[in-house]
Amino acid sequence: RRKILLTAATTALAAPFIRPGIARAAEFSYKIANNQPLEHPSNVRLQEAVAAILDQTGGSVDIQIFPSNQLGADTDVLGQLRAGGVEFFQLSPIILSTLVPNASINGVGFAFPDYDTVWKAMDGELGAYERGQIENAGLIVMDKIWDNGFRQTTSSTKPITGPADLEGFKIRVPVSPLWTSLYTAFGAAPTSINFAEVYTALQTGIVDGQENPLAIMKVAKLWEVQKYLSMTNHMWDGFWLLGNRRAWAALPEESQQIVADQFNAAADKQRADVMALNAGLRGELESQGFMFNDVDPKPFEDKLREAGFYAEWKNTYGEEAWAILEAAIGRSL
Numbered sequence: 621r622r623k624i625l626l627t628a629a630t631t632a633l634a635a636p637f638i639r640p641g642i643a644r645a646a647e648f649s650y651k652i653a654n655n656q657p658l659e660h661p662s663n664v665r666l667q668e669a670v671a672a673i674l675d676q677t678g679g680s681v682d683i684q685i686f687p688s689n690q691l692g693a694d695t696d697v698l699g700q701l702r703a704g705g706v707e708f709f710q711l712s713p714i715i716l717s718t719l720v721p722n723a724s725i726n727g728v729g730f731a732f733p734d735y736d737t738v739w740k741a742m743d744g745e746l747g748a749y750e751r752g753q754i755e756n757a758g759l760i761v762m763d764k765i766w767d768n769g770f771r772q773t774t775s776s777t778k779p780i781t782g783p784a785d786l787e788g789f790k791i792r793v794p795v796s797p798l799w800t801s802l803y804t805a806f807g808a809a810p811t812s813i814n815f816a817e818v819y820t821a822l823q824t825g826i827v828d829g830q831e832n833p834l835a836i837m838k839v840a841k842l843w844e845v846q847k848y849l850s851m852t853n854h855m856w857d858g859f860w861l862l863g864n865r866r867a868w869a870a871l872p873e874e875s876q877q878i879v880a881d882q883f884n885a886a887a888d889k890q891r892a893d894v895m896a897l898n899a900g901l902r903g904e905l906e907s908q909g910f911m912f913n914d915v916d917p918k919p920f921e922d923k924l925r926e927a928g929f930y931a932e933w934k935n936t937y938g939e940e941a942w943a944i945l946e947a948a949i950g951r952s953l
């Protein structure tokens with residue numbers, strides 16, 4: 621491919637009647653979708669990656685980014701990805717579980733103590749397990765998962781200081797059985813709502829709270845519709861970069877390698893960006909009006925255990941998957 625381009629360029633120079641500067645149409649015009657605004661590090665790093673891919677494939681692979689759910693809410697775009705209407709999509713493994721049930725295992729409540737454990741697990745056996753499940757479902761997945769972060773809890777009515785504050789609490793959760801189960805175990809009233817509708821749901825009072833990492837609270841300007849922010853760290857969440865199998869197979873092997881290398885390198889940079897944001901945003905969010913409080917995770921985890929949450933999910937995921945999770949976090953749940 622690159623050779624052909626070189627020949628075309630040489631010909632253009634040698635034959636001045638061929639107008640220079642005419643863009644050669646890309647052979648592969650693909651789309652990548654996600655739910656985050658352009659200023660989120662996911663899209664900052666993705667823009668660099670698609671520029672490098674275009675360059676390194678000699679203009680052959682042109683991937684356009686559709687941020688902020690421009691192509692639809694997450695659960696709709698997952699359908700488009702499977703049908704081939706969109707070629708690439710970044711999605712939380714926990715939402716992906718609506719198609720690949722065991723993909724959500726990293727989201728088990730209070731499983732991960734810190735980022736070190738997360739990256740060892742997700743770049744190790746637990747990530748490999750999830751990718752295997754995703755591939756079995758007929759999707760392509762890049763090796764490196766991108767960071768969303770440890771999820772924190774916001775509210776318009778009261779700070780969440782312990783599990784009792786969650787009883788009867790009307791909280792938005794992303795669309796996924798694991799999230800619904802988690803808040804049902806707390807005795808809360810969870811409502812499944814795609815991210816695209818979260819701001820409006822909070823603004824109109826359909827729900828009183830939601831949970832997300834700090835970087836998302838910032839780009840979604842959630843202080844405008846929420847007051848309290850409790851550092852519950854109840855779950856780590858990321859984004860798998862998924863691909864449609866036919867669209868992937870259509871790419872020449874050399875281009876596949878370029879795309880995978882660029883996406884995985886971008887994931888590493890995005891992780892560093894998002895970790896820094898999640899660690900450093902408290903001051904900024906406080907100055908926007910959020911009232912922060914820290915919580916002890918222990919009573920929350922105890923409450924989940926009492927409610928049978930861990931037993932239920934061990935049974936749902938199965939012994940093999942559960943053993944991989946427990947090995948990754950170095951303790952039993």
Ligand code: X2X
Pocket residue numbers: 655711712715768794814815831832833836857
């Ligand atoms: O929907 C959410 O809350 C978000 C942005 O965190 C996910 O993609 C799971």
